[in-house]
Amino acid sequence: MTHVIxxxxxxxxxxxxxxxxxxxxxxxxxxxxxxxxxxRHAAVGGKIRAIPSKAxxxxxxPTVLTMRHVFDDLFAQLGTTLxxxxxxIKQDELARHFWPDGSALSLYADEERNIxxxxxxxxxxxxxxxxxxxxxxxxxxxxxxxxMMQAPxxxxxxxxxxxxxxxxxxxxxxxxxxxxxxxxxxxxxxRLRQLFGRYxxxxxxxxxxxxxxxxxxxxxxxxxxxxxxxxxxxLTQALLHVLDASGVDTVTNAHxxxxxxxxxxxxxxxxxxxxRLPCDVLVHAGDPRALATGTLGPDTAHIAxxxxxxxRSFSARVLSFAATPHGPDLAxxxxxxxxxxxxxFRDLMAGRAPRHPSFYICALDRGQxxxxxxxxxxxxxxxxxxxxxxxxxxxxxxLHQITHQMVQHGISFTPTPDTTTITTPQAFGQMFPASLGxxxxxxxxxxxxxxxxxxxxxxxxxxxxxxxxxHPGAGVPMATFSARHAVEAILSDQISxxxxxxxxxxxxxxTA
Numbered sequence: 001m002t003h004v005i006x007x008x009x010x011x012x013x014x015x016x017x018x019x020x021x022x023x024x025x026x027x028x029x030x031x032x033x034x035x036x037x038x039x040r041h042a043a044v045g046g047k048i049r050a051i052p053s054k055a056x057x058x059x060x061x062p063t064v065l066t067m068r069h070v071f072d073d074l075f076a077q078l079g080t081t082l083x084x085x086x087x088x089i090k091q092d093e094l095a096r097h098f099w100p101d102g103s104a105l106s107l108y109a110d111e112e113r114n115i116x117x118x119x120x121x122x123x124x125x126x127x128x129x130x131x132x133x134x135x136x137x138x139x140x141x142x143x144x145x146x147x148m149m150q151a152p153x154x155x156x157x158x159x160x161x162x163x164x165x166x167x168x169x170x171x172x173x174x175x176x177x178x179x180x181x182x183x184x185x186x187x188x189x190x191r192l193r194q195l196f197g198r199y200x201x202x203x204x205x206x207x208x209x210x211x212x213x214x215x216x217x218x219x220x221x222x223x224x225x226x227x228x229x230x231x232x233x234x235l236t237q238a239l240l241h242v243l244d245a246s247g248v249d250t251v252t253n254a255h256x257x258x259x260x261x262x263x264x265x266x267x268x269x270x271x272x273x274x275x276r277l278p279c280d281v282l283v284h285a286g287d288p289r290a291l292a293t294g295t296l297g298p299d300t301a302h303i304a305x306x307x308x309x310x311x312r313s314f315s316a317r318v319l320s321f322a323a324t325p326h327g328p329d330l331a332x333x334x335x336x337x338x339x340x341x342x343x344x345f346r347d348l349m350a351g352r353a354p355r356h357p358s359f360y361i362c363a364l365d366r367g368q369x370x371x372x373x374x375x376x377x378x379x380x381x382x383x384x385x386x387x388x389x390x391x392x393x394x395x396x397x398x399l400h401q402i403t404h405q406m407v408q409h410g411i412s413f414t415p416t417p418d419t420t421t422i423t424t425p426q427a428f429g430q431m432f433p434a435s436l437g438x439x440x441x442x443x444x445x446x447x448x449x450x451x452x453x454x455x456x457x458x459x460x461x462x463x464x465x466x467x468x469x470x471h472p473g474a475g476v477p478m479a480t481f482s483a484r485h486a487v488e489a490i491l492s493d494q495i496s497x498x499x500x501x502x503x504x505x506x507x508x509x510x511t512a
Contacts, residue, residue: 009034012490013269013279015256015296018046019476020467021285022239023074023483025248028281030077031491036277037243038254038269041431045236047439047468048476051421055322055365057231058377060423063362064202064333065226067477071235074480078242085238087229089368094225095333097195098409105195106331109224122189129187133196133215134222136172136186141219143169149472152485153455156448174212175447182212194341198358201383203474204313204440206345211447220477227332227367231377232476258297259284259463266300266463281490285466285483287441288454290434304454304465306442312386313440313474314348315425317398319380323413325363327406332367335360336409348385357382359402361411378413386438387425395419441469456486457493464490 012028014021017039025037043049050057065071068088075082082088094107105121108114111134118126147162148154163169174182179200183193197207199217228234243250255272259282266282288304290296337358338344344354362379365372380402399419406412425437435441442453453471456464466486468474 010280011278012036012281012283013277014038014283014285015259015269016040016046016285016467017044017240017250017252018285018467018479019048019236019239020479020483020486021046021283022236022243023480024283024285024466024486025243025250026074026078026239026246027483027487028283028490029243029246029248030079031487033281035243035248036279037248037250038256038271038277039250039252040255040433042252044240044250044252045233046432047428048232048236050231050233051320053320053322053377053421055373055375055377057233058320058322058421059231059233059362059364059379060318060320060421062232062476063364063379064221065228065232065235065476066220066224068224068226070477070480073484074239075242078246080242085242086234088226089229091225091227091332091367093331093367094221095335096331098328098334098336099191099194100337100339100408103191104328105191107221109222122192125188126192129189129192133186134218137216137218138222139169139172140213140216141223143172144213144216148450149478149481152471152489153457154451154471156451159451177212179207179210179212179214182215183207190341191337194337194358195335197341198335198337200444201314203444204315204438205444206314206349208342208345209349209443209445211445211449213447214444220475225333229368231364256296259291259300260297261299261460264460266460279462281462281464283464283466283486283490287432287435287438287467287469288465289436289441289469293434295434300460300463303458303460303463306452307454307469310442310452311445312436312438313443315384315386315428315437315439316423317353317382317384317395317425318423319399319402319417320378320421320423321413321417322375322377323415323417324374325376325378325411325413327411328409330361330363330366332363333360334363336405336411338405344383348383351385351387353384353398354382356401356405359405378417380417384425386436387429388436390426390429393424393426395422395424398422435469439468440474441467444473456482456489461493 012033012035014037025035029035047061049061051060097105187193200207200210257270257272260268269277289307291300291303292308294301338356347354360381364377429437455471464486466482468479470482472478
């Protein structure tokens with residue numbers, strides 16, 4: 001009787017267990033790969049992170065979940081559903097906005113409610129301007145979803161042809177305008193210019209330098225915002241649980257020393273402790289600048305070379321704390337604007353932490369259909385420049401300034417938060433190798449900035465990229481989308497021996 005020995009599954013190693021690395025692991029495991037997921041920190045999640053407090057874990061990273069379909073699709077790849085693992089609560093109120101003059105505006109998922117709120121806020125002019133702006137951004141979001149976000153390797157020529165076939169898109173894109181210029185033409189009320197200009201910061205940019213097409217980011221929120229019950233970190237914990245059950249080997253506290261390349265192919269990952277992990281496929285799901293700068297060894301220093309030269313996106317200062325709030329009623333998402341809309345971005349573009357920043361407060365325990373506990377969890381975020389400086393900062397002046405601005409808005413907390421739970425750009429730079437603390441990779445400034453990001457495939461046939469530093473860009477949904485692009489490229493390349501030549505195995509043990 002002839003015994004047929006089944007070939008060993010292909011070995012995939014993924015560096016980085018942020019949302020992109022977790023999503024790559026899910027898709028590769030579903031495709032039958034033996035997957036090892038490496039994380040240099042003690043817990044998975046990457047920028048989706050939490051710190052302990054008396055009120056429970058507090059998010060210290062992303063807080064806004066949009067484009068839910070991206071995550072529904074991801075969990076479906078593992079034969080389960082998102083609802084089986086986390087509780088998502090759709091927000092009727094997208095965000096609450098406050099200005100120093102005492103005015104406030106809530107935006108909603110329902111357009112009729114927005115019209116009513118805007119009429120009370122700024123009269124019929126505000127309503128008319130908003131409806132025109134919404135029509136424009138909806139048109140852009142729809143038009144560029146397939147050829148840009150869903151395209152694995154968008155090219156300027158293809159995008160140009162796409163636009164020329166739909167010439168009505170050209171005035172909507174305002175290709176020669178910055179976001180600031182577009183908003184000045186779009187809104188008569190300077191407060192609304194300030195509000196929608198802030199969406200440039202969602203990808204680490206300034207409205208004074210970001211292209212007008214980034215106005216479409218508004219549609220990502222207008223199409224739905226969800227709260228993850230318990231905090232965003234529950235999403236990555238749920239993914240880890242599903243991956244564990246599916247047989248993915250997740251290794252934390254795994255510091256990658258170098259990637260070994262032989263005969264033009266990545267053959268192993270070597271850890272600082274001397275462990276060598278052979279691979280047939282390798283996915284780098286961290287900041288691609290780590291490859292380009294030689295941080296992971298000389299063999300991959302030619303990968304994503306543009307990231308070593310390109311200017312970096314903005315970073316942030318993040319304060320996470322538990323307290324009892326006093327003052328105006330807060331939604332889950334709240335933005336408090338500084339009086340001078342331009343002062344903040346002048347400082348940021350000059351590489352300075354803003355002296356009078358606008359700030360965002362996430363009230364983690366609100367927007368869930370129940371009364372919040374007495375001791376609530378909060379996250380405050382302000383923009384800050386990326387930096388190569390590794391020296392610790394004196395954060396007392398910043399906290400004093402933020403506290404003073406909150407008092408101007410009538411807000412205070414008991415106990416008053418201190419500096420011990422502030423995360424700085426310097427800290428982010430230490431957490432994420434070669435990132436310089438930039439939270440969104442390369443700068444989004446310039447009309448073709450979105451086309452300058454690395455894509456999934458690299459010059460090394462079996463090395464792929466994923467994460468917020470790659471196409472289609474920063475943000476939790478986009479980073480998750482990048483994993484789909486990477487894994488689809490891997491599966492497509494399996495039929496091409498020029499890219500994914502099989503590694504010889506004997507009894508499942510690599511002989512590479």
